[in-house]
Amino acid sequence: MLPATAAALAVLSALLAWPVPALLARARWPRRDPLVALVCWQAVGLAGGLSIIGALLVHGLAPWGHSLPEAAWAVATGHPAEAPVRGDHWVTLTLAAVLATELVGVLLLSWVRTTRTRRRHRELLELVVQPASLPDARLLEHPAPVAFCIPGARPLLVLSSGMVAELDDAQLAAVVAHERAHLREHHHLYLLPFVAWEAALPVLPAAARAHAAVRTLVEMRADDVALGSLPGRAPRRTLAQAIVVAADGAGGGGVPIGALAVTGSAVGARVVRLLEPPSPLPTWARVLALLSAGLLLLVPTALLLLPAVL
């Protein structure tokens, strides 16, 4: 039972390390429903980690029992192995430990680092800037048109004076609604694992691709939520104008852009999507996508646990 389980998990992890994220990143449907796509990405990331570590563990623990729970119990209670333990068993066990430690460690490290930087930013802001009329918003004196939010227990929304000068009231409201959507839906938590995976597995092109895709989807989701709360005749156009003005004024400094084509970058994709909205995903497609995401998590879990019951 165990070799087949390990092989199945290894195949699954290979699929999730390359073809699946490549397909999902290239697909056209995510921009029609960013939230469903974000759920799918989380499932891909989680199932990928689960299956690669699971495959290594199942192979490494094979001499101790016929299923992972059984073998783990035997090791934990100090039972001797039933079959001879070869070198490859030790190698896969070590790899599993290293990989698990690295993934979890990098995740924790990213968490600590971002929390520390956020606190520093908040301290600077609270000192430098007078509180605005809104309790959670700050106006920063700076000519560049910049808006951002600092997530956390006490979130802050920051607008630069340049942004306020360049946008009219409706566009400013669109920017604020967009940033508030990030905060309300805790988008930084969706991003955190992908930031960490990319840092942990720089050799895996899928990690960078997944991170970029998730980042774009989070922005699109915030655009969608913002549109829902905007008054006026043409909220889509208002938001698109705000994006173009802000992107233009902020300059290209330090932000890598792959392709020059409008549709090639995340900013361009957002503007195109706002001006020419794609039709929303039909219900059956949403259900299908969510079911696939659930299945993706269920398969490695079942492969790891079920042999014990059979």
Add this chain to the structure above:
Amino acid sequence: MASLGDLERAVMDRLWSAEGPLAAAELRDGLAGRGLALTTVHTVLSRLEQKGFVVHDEGRPRRFRARGTRADHAAELMHEVLGQAGDRQAVLARFVGGVDPDEARLLRELLAAAGPDDEPR
């Protein structure tokens, strides 16, 4: 009762507008309207020192001054926000990153091509 953040801002405002370094007692007198105890002023000052906004000399009594101007700190924050590398994006959610001039031109054309407020409702 003012919040600690309020007091920190008030103390920094005084340090920024002062001619030179100030002792804690001078700061308290300057903030007389708030009726602060000297210990409160010291608490606020040590918090500001921990955060790296204030330094003191070794005189008796110690005299405190701001480490940088208000504009320095604003520039420091802005520099971090604008120069944020990809791996730092999780720190804050910026409305939109910068684009290069070519793309900015394409975006403006796209917006113009979409026509003035002709969005179907």
